[in-house]
Amino acid sequence: MIMASEGQRTRLMATPGPRDRGSLSDMLWRNPKLFLALLLCLPLLWLGVVYLGSLAVFLAQSFFAIDDFSGLVTYEPTLATYRQLFSDANFDIILRTVTMAASVTVASIVIAFPVAFYAARYAKGVWKAVFYLGVMLPLWSSYLVKIYAWKLILAKEGILTWLFAKLHLLWLLEAWLSIPIIGGNSLSVSYTGTFLVFVYVWLPFMILPIQASLERVSGSLVEASADLGARPGQTFRHVLLPLALPGIVAGSIFTFSLTLGDYIIPQIIGSSRLFIGQAVYAQQGTAGNLPLAAAFTVVPIVIMGVYLWAARRMGAFDAL
Amino acid sequence: MNAILFENVSRHFGNVRAVDGVDLAVAEGEFFAMLGPSGSGKTTCLRLVAGFEQPTAGHIEIFGETAEGLPPYRRNVNTVFQDYALFPHLSILDNVAYGLMVKGVGRIERRRAAEEALAMVALPGYGARKPGQLSGGQRQRVALARALVNRPRVLLLDEPLGALDLKLREQMQEELKSLQKALGLTFIFVTHDQGEALAMADRVAVFHEGKVRQVGTPEDIYRRPKTRFVADFVGSSNVLSRVQCQRLGVDAPAASLRPESIVIGRPTDGQLGLTGIPIATSFLGPVNRVTLDCGGERIVALLAGGAPIPAMGESVTLAFGRHDLHVMEDAG
Numbered sequence: 001m002i003m004a005s006e007g008q009r010t011r012l013m014a015t016p017g018p019r020d021r022g023s024l025s026d027m028l029w030r031n032p033k034l035f036l037a038l039l040l041c042l043p044l045l046w047l048g049v050v051y052l053g054s055l056a057v058f059l060a061q062s063f064f065a066i067d068d069f070s071g072l073v074t075y076e077p078t079l080a081t082y083r084q085l086f087s088d089a090n091f092d093i094i095l096r097t098v099t100m101a102a103s104v105t106v107a108s109i110v111i112a113f114p115v116a117f118y119a120a121r122y123a124k125g126v127w128k129a130v131f132y133l134g135v136m137l138p139l140w141s142s143y144l145v146k147i148y149a150w151k152l153i154l155a156k157e158g159i160l161t162w163l164f165a166k167l168h169l170l171w172l173l174e175a176w177l178s179i180p181i182i183g184g185n186s187l188s189v190s191y192t193g194t195f196l197v198f199v200y201v202w203l204p205f206m207i208l209p210i211q212a213s214l215e216r217v218s219g220s221l222v223e224a225s226a227d228l229g230a231r232p233g234q235t236f237r238h239v240l241l242p243l244a245l246p247g248i249v250a251g252s253i254f255t256f257s258l259t260l261g262d263y264i265i266p267q268i269i270g271s272s273r274l275f276i277g278q279a280v281y282a283q284q285g286t287a288g289n290l291p292l293a294a295a296f297t298v299v300p301i302v303i304m305g306v307y308l309w310a311a312r313r314m315g316a317f318d319a320l
Numbered sequence: 321m322n323a324i325l326f327e328n329v330s331r332h333f334g335n336v337r338a339v340d341g342v343d344l345a346v347a348e349g350e351f352f353a354m355l356g357p358s359g360s361g362k363t364t365c366l367r368l369v370a371g372f373e374q375p376t377a378g379h380i381e382i383f384g385e386t387a388e389g390l391p392p393y394r395r396n397v398n399t400v401f402q403d404y405a406l407f408p409h410l411s412i413l414d415n416v417a418y419g420l421m422v423k424g425v426g427r428i429e430r431r432r433a434a435e436e437a438l439a440m441v442a443l444p445g446y447g448a449r450k451p452g453q454l455s456g457g458q459r460q461r462v463a464l465a466r467a468l469v470n471r472p473r474v475l476l477l478d479e480p481l482g483a484l485d486l487k488l489r490e491q492m493q494e495e496l497k498s499l500q501k502a503l504g505l506t507f508i509f510v511t512h513d514q515g516e517a518l519a520m521a522d523r524v525a526v527f528h529e530g531k532v533r534q535v536g537t538p539e540d541i542y543r544r545p546k547t548r549f550v551a552d553f554v555g556s557s558n559v560l561s562r563v564q565c566q567r568l569g570v571d572a573p574a575a576s577l578r579p580e581s582i583v584i585g586r587p588t589d590g591q592l593g594l595t596g597i598p599i600a601t602s603f604l605g606p607v608n609r610v611t612l613d614c615g616g617e618r619i620v621a622l623l624a625g626g627a628p629i630p631a632m633g634e635s636v637t638l639a640f641g642r643h644d645l646h647v648m649e650d651a652g
Contacts, residue, residue, distance in 0.1 A: 218403065218405065220401050220402075220403055220405040221405050221407060223370075223372050223392070223399075223401070223405070224399070224401055224405035224406075224407075225407075225418070225422075226371075226372075226391065226392040226393045227370055227371075227372075227392050227393075227397075227398055227399045227467075228393075228398065228418050228419035228422065228466070228467075228470060229393045229419050229422050229423055229470065230393055230418075230422040231393055231422075234422045238407075238418070238421075238422070239407060242409045243408070243409060315409075
């Protein structure tokens, strides 16, 4: 309640600001377009010219072909390189990489969702900080160090084999390794090993977007669903999952495209068979076949494009 | 039969006693309001009925059935949330049909029921839109339709009109009231707006610091407040201290006096009088509010529009009927 008698009234005086100061700010305020141009010129130069420009020049190489005799690039437009890309050996590489990327993505979603759900719904204060540290900390150490550490963990003489032996479960490990394709002499030279390390390395990139999307789902929506008679499983399927889908798609873009492009993990851990990243590395380096390297690079871009289009069609971005 | 029964119910969050030993009985078909300032425990009580909270102690019954340990999805009560809680990714029709969908009602049947419910809240043909495309008042109606389509035995409303502007509020108050009468449902309505509670409810429970201070009809609560808090909170009544009461020749720890029962002028037969000095006045449309200093205690009077406004700073006499002075049990 505001009560004022005659004597208590205060006078508010408007103080005019000095007109000569902050003229640059004033000018930018009057010219929003100029402000936007200043804001964006540096990133546009970097992304537009240095990044997209060089990528376009590189991808254009895929429409040339290498001359088999001289080993030099013939600068005439042709689809010969793409024919080469779909030869049996090269198509195997694509199939292997895409299968790996898809498995890594699915496993990451399954592991990341509960962690993200806990962080978004339950963690408060200190536990929230512990969550962020726990997720981010692995990203602070060197990628190579982590991969070589995993090589030791997964090796035949490594701690995992030791652990299985102590638990009298060595037979399980051996049974797993005897499965064709995903097995091998030891975990560190099998696709299983490659898969484990990929999931380990990319998991934070799945957890953070899912956590961000779940964070935005108001608690009252979950309560409303239960109130209307939905069991927890139904609430998950009809409310949480659709609303977290943009985060899952964002996370899977990371895990999927990072796996598609990586050439270090499969080189250090796994069988000697190539992944797309290794093929690009080999073609542009030792083989000197820049057009084929470029054609290999087109594959992940096309796959991601199709994936995003499909996600959009499925309504993954409707909730945004 | 009681729709809702609370027996000595408490809900503590650590050291905070959000609900502290509440006894309540809500009759079937009643429009029951839980009134109180924020943090008084009224919303927690509602959440105890809905099943979002479990009582720390005490016993709750919904239509004679023990409610403790019963999850929200097994209770035949539905809630209209303060923020409406409409599912942003579903159309209005799917929002309204949600409760039927999770119960396994067929697509055609639930569409029909949802459209019927939308028509009931005066939103026919809005089914294809998304919640984001609706105004606050429309969303409020959708939330109502979504709850009612499940034919709950009790409808819980958590400050459902809080986000609406004044005109819409008044309109929705009337609509809610007539809807409740037409359906014969039990409504439990949580609000911090005493005007709303008095206008709509059959009975009102006034909450303060986790306890129910008074339960009664709006008339009861308004005219015969039991405590200083109830008198103060319900319609900003004047609370007269023991000293002031003694000046009037009444022996009581405290008494309440409604601002609108005061007139300026000498007391006649059956009236009591006080002298005071007007210190502030404000124009409220149909009435003028005058604040007076009566021997160090502030008293507010609402004077009818036509009545002359006393001059500031000049002592005047106030008069009011002896029965308008309501003696209270305690000063707390």
